[in-house]
Amino acid sequence: MKPPVYLDHAATTPVDARVAARMTEVLTDPRWFGNSASDSHDYGEAAATLIEQARVQVANAVQADPREVVWTSGATESNNLAIWGVAQYYRDRGRHIITARTEHKAVLDPCRELERRGWSVTYLAPDRGGRLDPAQIKAALRADSVLVSVMHVNNEIGVIQDIAAIAAICTQHGAWLHVDAAQSVGKCALDFAACGADLMSLSAHKVYGPKGVGALLVSRSRAPTIQLAPLQSGGGQEGGMRAGTLATHQVVGMGAAFELAAVSWRADAERIAQLQQRLWRGLSAIGGVLRNGDPLHTVPHLLNVSFEGVEGESLLAAVRSEIAVSTGSACTSATAEPSYVLRALGRDERLSESSLRFGLGRTSCEADIDAAISVLEREVRRLRRIAGT
């Protein structure tokens, strides 16, 4: 049986063959297995050199200073480190945080936990297209606001927030700005230096790099520089901000993936924009298909649509042998909550549940798109007939 067409690149991407080859080299070459913290011998120093090279690659890909890169195990950790790190370090300066309802769980969950511990959190509601108005941030800022956390590209709907405008407001007010940019690299322009964010979360596996490695960019351009309480300590790695033996092959993989993304993202994005258009044209022709998220401010890699008159779990069951996509019903059990992101955009429960997220990527081609359109056309019609809708 033919494997399903993979259209879930926003969940994860296959590792680029060049990245995998480089990782394998590092994993197997006896010169590079040392612990980069071992400065008492060449094995350790060779590993440290590789890590510093990768740090430059990642920094260059996002216009950061290599010294601003703190390696982590992924964007989940980066988000937690940013939020906990600022909250704890500046606990005596203030305990108010501002974020948005459409943020990733790795931002929302730490915020909820901080609320339980006495912090206060404002969850801004985006407009129906998923965008925040920077004026909302301005209005929400209080004397005790220490942190604003707003994502760059939303992982469900692809909507891009105006980070530069938000950063200007935060700087003026003296609050730190954290940006979850896990979905940005390789999909749109990203300039850490220019955008004005103080902290930025990155992940390798969304950009054809390995799972289990990411970074938190910690700006050095503001004075005084931002400080963080570490999430994990003991060993002093990463300037005390993130202890733990660095995984050389992982970090090298992230560096290679980011370097490739920096080279190819523009061409990728143009090609993928055409695929996305083709997909949307095909799907909207089915009728009763609603697009989620403001199409004027989204990355081309994501298309999120709701299908009227079909039930979410059945929709997924009907198509999953042919296409691999993500659904608005996070889990397919009866207790599934429909996507909180779509709910925040004002979609009702049914339309939130009957949504599919198409994540296009480097491997996607026209044939994939046409296959997706054809199975959806067939199955949406069939389910609507069965549902009498």
Added chain:
Amino acid sequence: MKPPVYLDHAATTPVDARVAARMTEVLTDPRWFGNSASDSHDYGEAAATLIEQARVQVANAVQADPREVVWTSGATESNNLAIWGVAQYYRDRGRHIITARTEHKAVLDPCRELERRGWSVTYLAPDRGGRLDPAQIKAALRADSVLVSVMHVNNEIGVIQDIAAIAAICTQHGAWLHVDAAQSVGKCALDFAACGADLMSLSAHKVYGPKGVGALLVSRSRAPTIQLAPLQSGGGQEGGMRAGTLATHQVVGMGAAFELAAVSWRADAERIAQLQQRLWRGLSAIGGVLRNGDPLHTVPHLLNVSFEGVEGESLLAAVRSEIAVSTGSACTSATAEPSYVLRALGRDERLSESSLRFGLGRTSCEADIDAAISVLEREVRRLRRIAGT
């Protein structure tokens, strides 16, 4: 030039070729790149299957239940998760923690941080051989003691603590026991179920697996079962105890490495014990060489010795082109603190600094040992002559 003989297996080990091959397969095979959290398609489910298989491998290697395995990014994270997790979850039950002065920094640093936040920590002093007397734990336990954290095998001197005896005391008293076993797997018998620990930290890269992946074992055998506040949340992976996209290739690598260790550790340990004896015989013949740590209770993989009459940094500089070892002067700058572990054993500053840790491993052979003895004989004599000692 010949590369230095690697005798720093306690810092890290090369990835076993079979493990690396398996990881490369997972990294490159298009069936397995999915995000294991994606239950809406087969790519995700295939990855989840691999992860569950690896969970069984790790559990089997240490006599745990697969459901007790929580994947982490390494033992540093496992230690932090154990200590912060228990401290925060049981904060209302008590805020006293007991540990030892010879623990790894990834235990001591979180304890220090908890002290800053109002917890109280007892740091037990081991005897001159590096061993704790379980009676010390008993004496230190208070009504508000929630956690005891004692490592199994010490990473600097290889000394093994009597975990079962300590566990019995903790259970009786109703305090949780965390055991850092990062240095144990593949080196000595380790039985999570039998030893009575509630939490156990593991790391892959000390056992010929990849860097950047580890586990925290969380016992399910006590009632009520132990609970932890997560260090990083958002995504719900690992039963809510550790959020973040799982790195399939990493976890598979750890599973494979642990399976191999379970098969070969006994034979490895016997062979390595002979090498260790050979090394100690050769070094002690130099004269003025002191062994650190109780030789009756150590793993054979570690030999830690202090050289009288030579200065630590010069000793290292003199031998590092020929052997890769770790030194008691953690860093070779002027501000280096000599090993706190050796200091805790009562060694003076000079002897702590002039110590070398030999970490023997699967790749070690007699020629390596003889090379080490010969360079040390030559250089220790030379430095002593220069020092007039």
Added chain:
Amino acid sequence: MKYSELTRRYFESATRAGTLPDAFRGAAGQREQGTWVQFDVQINAAAIADARFLAFGCPHTLAVAAWLAETSVGTPLRRDMAESAAALRERFAVPVEKLGRLLIVEDAWRAALSAAIDSAAPDPMSGEGRVKDA
């Protein structure tokens, strides 16, 4: 979510999805709540001559409704389903959290059959629940 072979088969084929003219109809649930089921049954003397279903819901709901419609044809009229909701849950390996959905299927079925039975005696052609034009 994994579905049993049987669930998959009925979900995919969905034989007898649709409506019938001159049939008794029963429905339950609400699309807005996520599950809605409707049965049309044509009767012939004291037996079910034909049956159709419509369903908005999860694969289990669709499969069970499809199965009921298919297997009921030719069976005598009775208000209850041929098998209890609990038995159907086992037959289709439905997770226990979804029992409520099977009860909606049951309600729809009983409504259709009750309409048929209650109106069967005097004048089957004018009873409540009678579909004039489907």
Added chain:
Amino acid sequence: MKYSELTRRYFESATRAGTLPDAFRGAAGQREQGTWVQFDVQINAAAIADARFLAFGCPHTLAVAAWLAETSVGTPLRRDMAESAAALRERFAVPVEKLGRLLIVEDAWRAALSAAIDSAAPDPMSGEGRVKDA
């Protein structure tokens, strides 16, 4: 820690490590504190005829002491080192935190040379700091 080529060379060769008979001796530092240096100088008229050093310390300490002993031979007697500690720090690329160690080298050197100079005038063979038997 990376050492400069020069540091490495003098650390490894450590030419003139040792002691001299009938020499003036100066020492500074303490082994227990991590750094100890001793110089022996033999003089001939107003010049250094020969010099030896002993040192317990880091590679920089050993290298600088070795270099001083070597390059001083044939130079006129003076209390100061041929180069200041600061200049030596640059020459050997010694990290700034280690300046204190170079000052110990300097102290030892000055002690040896002072002994030589102070005893040179009247009766070089009976001055303080004179090594009778090395």
